[in-house]
Amino acid sequence: MNYKSERNDLSLNTIARYYGVPMAQIRSWNPWLKQDRLRKGEEVVIYKSREELTLHRTRRGDSLWLLAKKYRTSVSCLKTWNQLRTSLIHPGDRLIVGMR
Structure with a gap:
């Protein structure tokens, strides 16, 4: 899920405590x-x-564009969720493709 700050100067530590996840984890999801x-x-x-994540194991012929279309998201979201710098993926990769 995306959290959008409604006020100025909100700390990541406050967000981490609210959602019950370590601040280091939030940093790794948002490099x-x-x-x-x-x-x-x-x-x-x-x-x-x-349990809230939808995962996809890539197969030959998959691309981020095709996965984005299939799961109704964007290539940009796929790259962010999976910490990808490029659009290059390989058969057998496990990618986060959505959230429930």
């Missing part, structure tokens, strides 16, 4: 964050539990 505080309107990705 683009440069500070421990969010500005109003800034978003972070949070996974509350593994």
Whole structure:
């Protein structure tokens, strides 16, 4: 899920405590964050539990574009959720493709 800050200067530690996840985990899900505080309107990705994730094992011929279309999301979201720098994927990769 995406959490969007409704106020200025909200700490990641506060968000971590609210959702019951370690702050280090929030940082690993959001490697683009440069500070421990969010500005109003800034978003972070949070996974509350593994059961909420939809996973896909890639096969030959899969691409991020095809997976995004199949799971009704965007290539950008797939790259963020899976911490991918490029769109290159390989058969057998396990990717997060959505959340329930």
